[in-house]
Amino acid sequence: MMDVTDRHFRYLMRILSHRVVLYTEMLTTGALLHNCPTRFLAYDEAEHPLVLQLGGSNPSELSKCAIIAQKAGYDAINLNVGCPSSRVQSGAIGACLMAEPSLVADCVAAMKEAVDMPVSVKCRNGIDELDSYEHLHGFITEIVAAGCSHVIIHARKAWLKGLSPKQNRDIPPLDYQRVYRIQQAFPDLTLTMNGGIKTLGDITEHLRHVSGVMIGREACNNPYLIAHIDHYIYAEGAVIKTRSEVIQKYLAYIRQQMSQGVALKHMTRPLLNLFHGVTGGKHWRRTLSDELRNHADPLNLIEHCIPHTL
Numbered sequence: 001m002m003d004v005t006d007r008h009f010r011y012l013m014r015i016l017s018h019r020v021v022l023y024t025e026m027l028t029t030g031a032l033l034h035n036c037p038t039r040f041l042a043y044d045e046a047e048h049p050l051v052l053q054l055g056g057s058n059p060s061e062l063s064k065c066a067i068i069a070q071k072a073g074y075d076a077i078n079l080n081v082g083c084p085s086s087r088v089q090s091g092a093i094g095a096c097l098m099a100e101p102s103l104v105a106d107c108v109a110a111m112k113e114a115v116d117m118p119v120s121v122k123c124r125n126g127i128d129e130l131d132s133y134e135h136l137h138g139f140i141t142e143i144v145a146a147g148c149s150h151v152i153i154h155a156r157k158a159w160l161k162g163l164s165p166k167q168n169r170d171i172p173p174l175d176y177q178r179v180y181r182i183q184q185a186f187p188d189l190t191l192t193m194n195g196g197i198k199t200l201g202d203i204t205e206h207l208r209h210v211s212g213v214m215i216g217r218e219a220c221n222n223p224y225l226i227a228h229i230d231h232y233i234y235a236e237g238a239v240i241k242t243r244s245e246v247i248q249k250y251l252a253y254i255r256q257q258m259s260q261g262v263a264l265k266h267m268t269r270p271l272l273n274l275f276h277g278v279t280g281g282k283h284w285r286r287t288l289s290d291e292l293r294n295h296a297d298p299l300n301l302i303e304h305c306i307p308h309t310l
């Protein structure tokens, strides 16, 4: 998620779960090929398994980016065919590409040819008038034939004209049944459900029908949900870390990053919602948002304002 799943957010997620697969923010081919790749591609080894999400529609540029990603050590590539932003549409990136299945298939094939790593596609249920099950089925058929082994579907269509990106994440209704139908039609495809997933119950229910789930906003709004995934979903009997243990580990990371010159302000945001829904959560959030900036010993302040929860 743009401006959310930066490397610091992902590091917090990895503390919360050893198993979940982490995705970067979308990186356009233009940014990767024409600006400084090292800055955009940097991550911590602990983040694996880690997928780089690319935005683009030029097969040759995407294959160059895939090679860069492979050299940088990413575990897989994901192509964004779901973002409805008009800025993105004007560069022929994102959800507008659902109208061009053959072009997306060419992009997938070019990346598969260039690298030896999985290539997935994240798309929508449909866009504008191209909103039928048959269109989605045809789209998936073409990209799977081109070598796409994993598809993530945000289970709501996007209205490219008329709705803002934010509205496109809430207004068109979710249609999970359509995604379940696609999984039935492609039983060997790794198919991941995305959209509106908020609880462990939601996850378990979807996993009865599809191969995986992707959680977006809830990982940001209620990050402690992710602390339960290893134990309840991967069923490993993994110990669920307390919030306090999570914070201690994240503080160690903050100290290490600060020693390399990273400013604290870039690293506190992922912590803001860690006490979502529990007593003291608002005070914690307010302290981190308002008081850290001018505090003489901000890390000490963080440690001492941890709410006591059960």
Ligand SMILES: Cc1cc2nc3c(=O)[nH]c(=O)nc-3n(C[C@H](O)[C@H](O)[C@H](O)COP(=O)(O)O)c2cc1C
Residues within 6 Å of the ligand: 001, 002, 003, 004, 025, 026, 053, 080, 082, 083, 122, 154, 169, 194, 195, 196, 197, 214, 215, 216, 217, 218
């Ligand atoms: C702030 C924000 C930024 C996002 N950026 C991206 C992005 O870069 N790439 C992408 O595929 N989806 C992006 N999304 C969409 C989410 O990945 C997800 O598909 C959508 O929010 C629905 O899932 P959710 O209900 O679990 O959040 C973004 C969503 C938000 C809220």
